[in-house]
Amino acid sequence: MSFKEDVADLAKRAISAQAVAQTEEATKNAIIMPFLRVLGFDVFDPTQVIPEYVADVGLKKGEKIDYAVKIGSRIEYLVEAKSVSTNLRDAQFSQLFRYFHTCDANIGILTNGLHIWFFTDLEAPNKMDATPFFKFDLLSYDDNDLKELEKFHKNNFSIENIQAAASSLKYLRGAMSFIEAQWANPDEEFVRLVARNFYEGKLTGAVVEGMKPIVRRAFDDLFRQRAKHKIDVAFDGGADEEIPVVEDKKIETTPDEIQGFLIVRAIAAELAPVSRIVMRDAQSYCSVLFDDNNRKPIIRLHFNGKSKFVTVFGADKEGTRHNIAAVEDIFGLSGALKEAVSSYLA
Template sequence: MELNIRLAELQKRTIEHREVLLTEEAAKTALVMPFLQSLGYDVFNPSEVVPEFTADVGTKKGEKVDYAICAGGKVSILIECKPSSVQLNVNHAGQLFRYFSVTDARLAVLTNGVVYQFYSDIERPNKMDDKPFFTFTMDAIKPGDIRTLEKFTKAAFDIDKIVQEAGNLKTQSLIRLELEKEFAEPSDEFVRMMAQRVHGGRLTPAIKDGFAKLLAPAIAALIRDFVNERLSSALKASSPVEDLPPGASDDPSDGDGIVTTQEEISGFHIIQAIA
């Protein structure tokens, strides 16, 4: 089964049940273990997925990380879980920070079963970074998330390639966050930069305030226009018979018992054109 299909099934479960998964054990059993399975790991093989992994660190004796994924007898990924009702922050990653430097792992995951934060040692070798290089939310998976998660599957796992790309992923995620902030509430620096490009004269406080009020609506309108242009292009897309969905026929009364309506065919071509 393809990863996107497995994740879609898990996404449905997450949306339906996250409100009742109030304990860490519930989140682990209902959400985290199925997620690891969707990546191709055998959660019932203790040599591959080690629950309650222990590695004494200094004066911290008996501390445990919820899961350790192993390959070739070495730890490759550390996973720390929290209840699905908890808002994740770096303070929840204490064991991950300590274990990261005393195991072979170069990847760590902090999760509540809904949000997954992936960490590595991009800034300093053998020391886990304070910020994740990749974060995704199970109840709002984006196509780009699936492409990234494919790299963490058992079949495709290559730690060197992942760590090499982690820096770019981290930078991209930070840029996205800053853009989201600017689009929602433009900063003084952004307002000043745009005003100076548009306004030829002296930038007075009144002019700057006027630009600040107009900038967010202008950005929102621009994004809407981009979306509408894409949809218009999709609606105008041609629909030759050979491009019908697999198994579909342009004859609604086709003898295979499957009736494909014109609306379904049109919908298929809209999605095809957008993609």
């Protein structure tokens, strides 16, 4: 299978394991070891993957890291595993920090099987950064995420390329954070920067203050126009050079998924324009996203199996599973769905 198909198959495995693999060991066996296989490593070959790797770290003797992954004779990845129920934002991973320096590894990986965080040493050589440069969500990813993940495959490994990409991702994340902050509440300096391109008068404090809601509205309108255009292209089958639509013949959007999407859209319409509620189908589930952003999930429709269930996301972006007998049962989840939408409007 292709790398994309391997990851899709792993995502299906993760969905099944999510309900039963609650311990760390079960998570390792069910998802993390298969993930390392997807990256091209033989998990049963100790020259490639060393489980429970032991090293003396300063005064601490005999500490273990879950996996040390070798390429050739060098340890390149250190993997610290958590149970599938662990929220990585709350996870302690001090061992990963200590081992990173001692083993001269290039990449630290923290994962609960569903979410995979990648660390390196952009801030200071041989000292692992406190924040990951790349996060991969096995249950919510796009083609750009796949391209980044594929760089970690054994056959593609190049620390120079990875660190160059890490640096770019770091700055991209910073730029997105800045733009998002300015979108929500533009500061005076940013408003002046924008306004001086079209306002001919003197930009006094009062004028700048009056421009703030205009700049916010400009952000909103521009995004809605682009989102509407993208939706029109997808549903009308038109061609677009800037935003190409890639057809995946293995993905079939079913009538139930369309009905579920329309129900969610109707519920969300009480809080936000319907153009901001977007459907994005995948092989194993159908997502409904806010602003067509996979980092702003509202609900996932799991209608491809024998039984139907949905995953609704809260303000913390953690998903909660709900079994349903019929698509119409989604109406009973309106409170949770409105909470998810509200969290993206704040």
